[in-house]
Amino acid sequence: MKIIVCMKQVPDTNEVRINPETGTLMREGVPSIMNPDDKAALEAALRIKDASGARVIGLSMGPRQAEAVLREALAMGADECYLLTDRAFGGADTWATSSTLAAAIKQIGCDLVLTGRQAIDGDTAQVGPGIAEHLSIPNLSYAEDIRVDGKDVVVRQQYDESIHTVRAGMPALVTVLSELNEPRYMTPGGIFDAYRENNLRVWGRDDLEIEDENIGLKGSPTRVAKSFPKSVKAPGMTINAGADESVQFIVDKLKEKYIL
Amino acid sequence: MTYKGVFTFAEQTDGVLTNVSYELIGKARDLARDLNENVTAVLLGEKISHLAPDLLAAGADRVLYLDDPELKLYRTEPYTQAMAYVIEEYQPEILLIGATALGRDLGPRVAARVHTGLTADCTALEIDPDNKELRMTRPAFGGNLMATILCSDHRPQMATVRPGVMVRKVADPERAGEIIELKLQLEKNNCYVTVEEIAKKIGQHVDITEADVLVAGGRGVGGEEGFALLQELADALGGEVAASRAVVDAGWQVKERQVGQTGKTVRPALYFAVGISGAIQHLAGMEEADYIVAINKNPDAAIFTVADVGIVGDLFEILPKLIKTLKAEKHD
Numbered sequence: 242m243k244i245i246v247c248m249k250q251v252p253d254t255n256e257v258r259i260n261p262e263t264g265t266l267m268r269e270g271v272p273s274i275m276n277p278d279d280k281a282a283l284e285a286a287l288r289i290k291d292a293s294g295a296r297v298i299g300l301s302m303g304p305r306q307a308e309a310v311l312r313e314a315l316a317m318g319a320d321e322c323y324l325l326t327d328r329a330f331g332g333a334d335t336w337a338t339s340s341t342l343a344a345a346i347k348q349i350g351c352d353l354v355l356t357g358r359q360a361i362d363g364d365t366a367q368v369g370p371g372i373a374e375h376l377s378i379p380n381l382s383y384a385e386d387i388r389v390d391g392k393d394v395v396v397r398q399q400y401d402e403s404i405h406t407v408r409a410g411m412p413a414l415v416t417v418l419s420e421l422n423e424p425r426y427m428t429p430g431g432i433f434d435a436y437r438e439n440n441l442r443v444w445g446r447d448d449l450e451i452e453d454e455n456i457g458l459k460g461s462p463t464r465v466a467k468s469f470p471k472s473v474k475a476p477g478m479t480i481n482a483g484a485d486e487s488v489q490f491i492v493d494k495l496k497e498k499y500i501l
Numbered sequence: 502m503t504y505k506g507v508f509t510f511a512e513q514t515d516g517v518l519t520n521v522s523y524e525l526i527g528k529a530r531d532l533a534r535d536l537n538e539n540v541t542a543v544l545l546g547e548k549i550s551h552l553a554p555d556l557l558a559a560g561a562d563r564v565l566y567l568d569d570p571e572l573k574l575y576r577t578e579p580y581t582q583a584m585a586y587v588i589e590e591y592q593p594e595i596l597l598i599g600a601t602a603l604g605r606d607l608g609p610r611v612a613a614r615v616h617t618g619l620t621a622d623c624t625a626l627e628i629d630p631d632n633k634e635l636r637m638t639r640p641a642f643g644g645n646l647m648a649t650i651l652c653s654d655h656r657p658q659m660a661t662v663r664p665g666v667m668v669r670k671v672a673d674p675e676r677a678g679e680i681i682e683l684k685l686q687l688e689k690n691n692c693y694v695t696v697e698e699i700a701k702k703i704g705q706h707v708d709i710t711e712a713d714v715l716v717a718g719g720r721g722v723g724g725e726e727g728f729a730l731l732q733e734l735a736d737a738l739g740g741e742v743a744a745s746r747a748v749v750d751a752g753w754q755v756k757e758r759q760v761g762q763t764g765k766t767v768r769p770a771l772y773f774a775v776g777i778s779g780a781i782q783h784l785a786g787m788e789e790a791d792y793i794v795a796i797n798k799n800p801d802a803a804i805f806t807v808a809d810v811g812i813v814g815d816l817f818e819i820l821p822k823l824i825k826t827l828k829a830e831k832h833d
Contacts, residue, residue, distance in 0.1 A: 254643035335609065336618060362642055364762065365621035367609035370577070374613035379692045380577055382606040395697070400602040402514070402757075405574075406698040410691060462618030462655040466636065468648040477793075479811025481800060484818040488826050491794055494810045498792055500771050501830060 242295040242389070244286040245346055247356035247372065248279035248314065250307040254361045275310040278357025282417040284424040285387050286355050287318045293389065296320050298349060302330055302341055308441065315435035316427035322441045323349065329446040332458030335363075339371025340460060344451040345444065346376060353394060354414040358383055369416035379409040382416045504656040507533045508593040510584070511544040511556055511564075512603055514575070518552055520710070521599030523669035525662060526560040528626060529597060530670060532635070533562075535628040538594065541565060545583050547573035550682070557678035560670045565591070567683040574699065575603050577610055578692040584611045586685050593657040595635055597626075600661035608661045618652035619659040624666045635660070644762050644785030665710045665766040666789075707741065707757050714740025714771045717760055717787070720747040721776020721797065721816065728753060730820045731775060737827040738771065745777050761786035775816050779804030796820075 252271045275283075286297045299314035299322035301307050311322035325345055333341060346354060354373070359366035366382070373380030385404070386397035394413050398405045427435075434440070446456070454460055480490055495501040509525040511518060522542075529540045542561040544552060546568070553564040565587060571579045584607065588596065596611075598604040600622045612619035624647075625638035635658040637650045652658040709715060716735040718728055728742065735742050744754035746761055760767055762782035772790035777783060779795070779802055787793070788807045795808035796816050805811040812819060 252642075254645065334618065335621075336613065336616075339609075339613060363621075364641070364643070365609075366605045367612070367619060367621055370606060370609040371613045373692075374581075374610050377692065379694050380606070380610065381694065382577075383602060400575075402702055404700045404702060405696055406700075407576075407694045407696050409694040462612075462616070463620060463650050463652045466649045466651045468641065468646050471640070471644070471647055477809035477811060479795075479800070479805045479808065479813060481813035484814060484822050487796075487812045487814050487819050488822045491810060491812065491823060492826055492830070494794075495771070495792075500792060501827075 242289075242293070242353070243298065243351040244289060244295050244353045244355060245298045245300050245349060245351040246279070246283045246286045246314070246319070247300050247342055247354065247368070248283060248310055249276045249301060249357075249360045250274070250303050250310045251276045251360050251362045273306070273309065275313055276357050276360045277419045278359060278417055280357070280424045281419045281421045282355040282357050283314055283317060283319065284422045285384075285417055287425065288422070289387070289389055290318070298322065298351065300342065300345060300349070301325070302333075302338060308443075311441055312435045313427060315440060316431035317425055318431060320440070324441065324443045325449070326443060327445040329457050332461065333456065334461035334463045335365050335367035335371055336462050337456055337460035339368045340375050340455040341449065341451065342368070343372045343375030344449045344455075346372065348450065352411045353389070354378075354412070355387075356414070356416055358416045358418050366416070369414060373414040376412070376414070378412045378414055380414045380416065381407055381409055384415045384417045385421055387415055387417070387421070504592045504594045506538050506541055506591070506593050507536065507595045508541045508543060508587070508591070508597070508657065509561070510596070510598040510604065510607070511542045511552070512599050512601060513544065513546055513549055513552060516546070516549060516552065518555060519599060519601060519664070520669070521601060521662065521664040522556075523559045524664065524667040525597045525599060526556065527669040528662065528667040529595075530560040532595060532626060532628055535630075536594065536633060539563060541591070541593070543584065543587050545572045545580060550680070553680045554674075555672070557676050557680070558672040558674045560676070561678060563679040563681065565681050565683055567685055569687055571687050574696050576694055576696065577606055578690065578694070579687045580607050581610045581614060582687050583683070583685060585614045587683070588615050588657060596657040596659045598659070598661045600663045604661050608659065612659050617655040617657060617659055619661065620650040620652070621661050623660045623662050626660060626662070634658070640762070640785055644781045663766050665768065702757065707755075709741050709743045709758055709760065710765050710767050712741040712767075713769050714738045715743045715760070715767060715769045715790075716740055716773040716775065717743035717745065717777060718748060718754075718775045719745040719777030719783075720751070721778070722748065722753075723776070725753055727776070727816070730817070730824070733824050734773065734820055734827075737824050737831070740769070740771070743767070745780075745783050774804050774808065775820070777804050778802045779807065
């Protein structure tokens with residue numbers, strides 16, 4: 242059994258701050274991390290490997306430094322990794338990203354694709370279902386439990402108001418919620434192994450069998466016209482007084498606004 | 502054939518339309534007015550045609566529906582086949598889908614199949630007056646930044662839209678419109694999955710997006726004992742208790758009550774933020790509330806930047822007194 246885990250290197254958005262004067266993102270010193278939902282997907286794959294044996298393959302697309310998340314994956318227990326990196330892949334929206342990753346998956350071959358529900362920088366949740374569509378395999382989103390049963394995968398999917406237990410024939414793609422598990426730490430031996438050269442492959446444009454119009458900027462139906470900081474409303478009044486005065490202040494204000 | 506019309510996906514579960522389905526039609530009406538085109542709602546399910554008049558009343562000019570037992574429970578593939586068929590057959594200019602769990606699963610699959618762009622979780626949509634393109638605005642970087650996205654060369658221009666952001670129109674039962682049954686034979690293929698079980702989530706009857714008053718607690722509330730105080734305050738104000746992500750992660754409150762980027766977007770008349778520091782992801786879900794009261798020990802908490810009334814202090818001292826005062830006010 243071969244499992245490919247798609248993972249993205251993202252800035253830790255919890256650490257991103259807005260410069261109050263310029264209204265721009267302050268990204269200096271913001272660490273890059275493995276996207277949390279993707280890390281849960283990797284952990285899920287490693288648990289299947291631990292339980293019943295599987296070859297776990299990490300896959301990422303990004304700039305050369307995205308290699309760091311794949312090394313981390315190797316150190317956690319992945320068997321090999323692929324990094325898709327090329328200027329030609331740059332500027333990809335979710336459509337082109339999923340078609341590029343799908344092309345790589347087709348070439349590597351696998352029974353199961355796992356990936357996070359969404360990345361914390363984009364929050365779109367589109368790449369998983371997009372990959373599945375490009376591969377013409379079922380996608381099962383929002384997994385809170387994954388079980389391999391013979392030639393099928395059985396997944397508990399978390400929808401807004403209900404939980405669906407669904408069975409799909411493999412190959413299939415599952416997107417994973419970070420609530421699914423508590424990812425393991427890297428082991429010292431794992432970190433050592435992660436830096437052996439032969440288990441991380443770097444693929445460029447020419448290594449992929451894909452048309453030019455399905456990758457990068459050219460393959461992206463959408464484009465960002467502009468980005469801007471959120472408009473902030475004028476702050477109200479904040480007081481630092483005793484409990485009695487505070488309560489009176491709240492009640493007076495609510496009456497003033499006819500809320501009470 | 503040219504691409505024409507604003508289409509919306511009418512999401513229903515067990516024969517009940519979701520709120521966002523109405524909100525989409527409300528927004529679609531505005532867009533259709535600016536384009537001088539019509540609004541079409543697409544309704545999929547089993548035995549759901551009785552919902553069509555509601556969609557006309559909500560503002561649709563036409564309802565396309567497909568009644569098929571394969572559509573009884575949501576599954577990605579048959580729903581994608583139906584939506585792809587509608588797009589090929591009717592060539593919409595714009596297609597809006599609610600950014601619910603279902604919509605965020607269906608949307609990208611459909612967009613990939615018909616080869617068009619999809620903008621996720623939009624909070625603003627407008628027609629460019631010059632070239633009539635759809636300008637789709639969404640939060641990025643966990644709500645730190647807004648981005649306006651265009652899909653110039655592919656059609657339809659597709660967007661999923663955050664529930665609770667667009668405003669539904671007042672229903673007009675007298676509105677006339679067309680109701681058309683789609684003739685489509687769904688094709689069973691390898692992408693079909695089998696639903697083995699459906700379990701309703703506990704507490705799913707609570708809909709914090711519908712409440713006029715929300716009393717939301719964060720990590721500072723400390724635990725279940727603190728939330729009992731919040732519940733008392735909510736009761737005194739006739740509202741519901743809500744929570745930050747930290748609280749839901751800690752298991753003190755259910756996910757259905759979570760406000761923020763990964764929870765619900767709310768715009769109540771009154772929002773109490775108690776012991777909530779105000780991470781940008783939380784603010785993204787509540788800053789549109791009409792009136793915000795924040796109580797926090799830390800005078801530098803970010804929540805104070807959006808609060809109309811900010812109280813620096815200990816919630817365990819303030820809340821009991823506030824509850825007592827509010828109860829006394831009620832009796833007067």
